[in-house]
Amino acid sequence: MKSFLVDQDGYYGEFGGAYVPEILHKCVEELTNKYLEVIESKEFKKEFDQLLRDYVGRPSPLYPAKRLSEKYGCKLYLKREDLNHTGAHKINNTIGQILLARRMGKKRIIAETGAGQHGVATATVCALMNMECIVYMGKTDVERQHINVEKMKMLGATVIPVTSGNMTLKDATNEAIRDWCCHPADTYYIIGSTVGPHPYPDMVARLQSVISEEIKKQLQEKEGRDYPDYLIACVGGGSNAAGTIYHYINDERVGIILAEAGGKGIETGMTAATIQLGKMGIIHGARTYVIQNEDGQIEEPYSISAGLDYPGIGPIHANLAAQSRANVLAINDDEAIEAAYELTKLEGIIPALESAHALGALKKLKFKAEDIVVLTVSGRGDKDIETYLSFNEQL
Numbered sequence: 584m585k586s587f588l589v590d591q592d593g594y595y596g597e598f599g600g601a602y603v604p605e606i607l608h609k610c611v612e613e614l615t616n617k618y619l620e621v622i623e624s625k626e627f628k629k630e631f632d633q634l635l636r637d638y639v640g641r642p643s644p645l646y647p648a649k650r651l652s653e654k655y656g657c658k659l660y661l662k663r664e665d666l667n668h669t670g671a672h673k674i675n676n677t678i679g680q681i682l683l684a685r686r687m688g689k690k691r692i693i694a695e696t697g698a699g700q701h702g703v704a705t706a707t708v709c710a711l712m713n714m715e716c717i718v719y720m721g722k723t724d725v726e727r728q729h730i731n732v733e734k735m736k737m738l739g740a741t742v743i744p745v746t747s748g749n750m751t752l753k754d755a756t757n758e759a760i761r762d763w764c765c766h767p768a769d770t771y772y773i774i775g776s777t778v779g780p781h782p783y784p785d786m787v788a789r790l791q792s793v794i795s796e797e798i799k800k801q802l803q804e805k806e807g808r809d810y811p812d813y814l815i816a817c818v819g820g821g822s823n824a825a826g827t828i829y830h831y832i833n834d835e836r837v838g839i840i841l842a843e844a845g846g847k848g849i850e851t852g853m854t855a856a857t858i859q860l861g862k863m864g865i866i867h868g869a870r871t872y873v874i875q876n877e878d879g880q881i882e883e884p885y886s887i888s889a890g891l892d893y894p895g896i897g898p899i900h901a902n903l904a905a906q907s908r909a910n911v912l913a914i915n916d917d918e919a920i921e922a923a924y925e926l927t928k929l930e931g932i933i934p935a936l937e938s939a940h941a942l943g944a945l946k947k948l949k950f951k952a953e954d955i956v957v958l959t960v961s962g963r964g965d966k967d968i969e970t971y972l973s974f975n976e977q978l
């Protein structure tokens with residue numbers, strides 16, 4: 584049977600793999616040889632589950648959104664990752680990876696961050712585990728995301744502003760990889776999404792798959808069947824989406840809808856719609872769609888949402904799109920903002936701007952009244968209030 588999960592060589596169809604500098608081969612190989620054994624072991628699972636329950640606050644609720652259901656003519660449930668400690672799904676992954684790093688005897692944690700959300704989630708678990716934490720962040724982003732920088736510092740992390748290139752996420756990533764090359768023996772690199780060389784996409788998807796595992800149980804309780812008709816999630820690199828679909832990925836009864844950031848519109852050049860506009864390339868050690876110019880240079884993506892403006896896309900999702908297993912929609916800035924205001928008014932939930940892109944997909948879909956739809960609210964909107972307000976003033 585065809586599977587959409589990773590194959591033995593670290594590929595999803597023609598996407599994925601591990602394209603890393605010679606000096607990192609041993610590190611990546613060590614990780615590839617270790618990760619499954621560790622994360623499938625009884626002791627790891629016990630510690631991971633306990634922290635997810637007592638520290639993160641899992642299981643996150645599956646909330647039947649009554650007013651939104653009426654509006655869109657289906658049975659709509661919201662998977663509330665916004666209620667997690669630190670306000671988003673990212674903490675599921677960083678907890679898992681730091682437990683793995685410890686079991687691999689690593690002493691030093693490095694990470695890259697764009698908006699700062701992954702940096703905060705990493706600094707949080709480093710404080711929890713008493714490990715050294717170094718976060719690379721483009722200088723432009725350091726200035727734009729001041730609050731998250733202060734949070735990371737308060738949590739004890741060292742934030743290193745990167746001044747090469749455009750001074751954003753891509754440049755921070757290059758710097759993190761360079762650091763890893765210099766300290767391969769004692770350093771563990773925590774990647775924040777289903778991107779990077781194999782085994783990262785598979786590892787991050789497995790760590791986030793607690794989301795779909797819970798959805799199965801919660802739907803069984805609420806609906807007497809353990810699968811929905813549709814799953815909807817936003818995609819930046821793809822980790823909350825991968826976690827949402829993981830246990831359903833090969834179940835063709837379940838439709839998968841992915842919302843990427845259209846920015847100001849896919850025809851405007853100011854966009855982060857990588858699946859619709861990207862061409863095959865190598866980014867961050869993986870073969871996948873990349874937004875690039877004719878010379879193969881990576882182009883700076885744009886989205887109003889800092890968490891979605893990644894110029895690549897996880898190889899899992901590139902493959903789902905290429906095989907038509909997923910329906911990918913580009914949701915523009917204004918559509919996301921409108922959807923965020925709608926959720927706030929109808930349900931009293933202020934979503935993260937990223938999650939608002941998933942909500943923006945609802946308007947573009949047709950449902951039957953009996954359809955069960957699960958939409959993941961990947962994070963809360965506290966960090967985005969300024970953006971919501973300034974947009975509203977423009978209206």
Ligand SMILES: *Cc1c(COP(=O)(O)O)cnc(C)c1O
Nearest residue numbers: 776819820821822823937961962
């Ligand atoms: C980082 C982030 C995203 C995008 O990352 P994925 O890996 O695609 O999930 C989405 N929502 C929130 C709230 C985030 O912080």
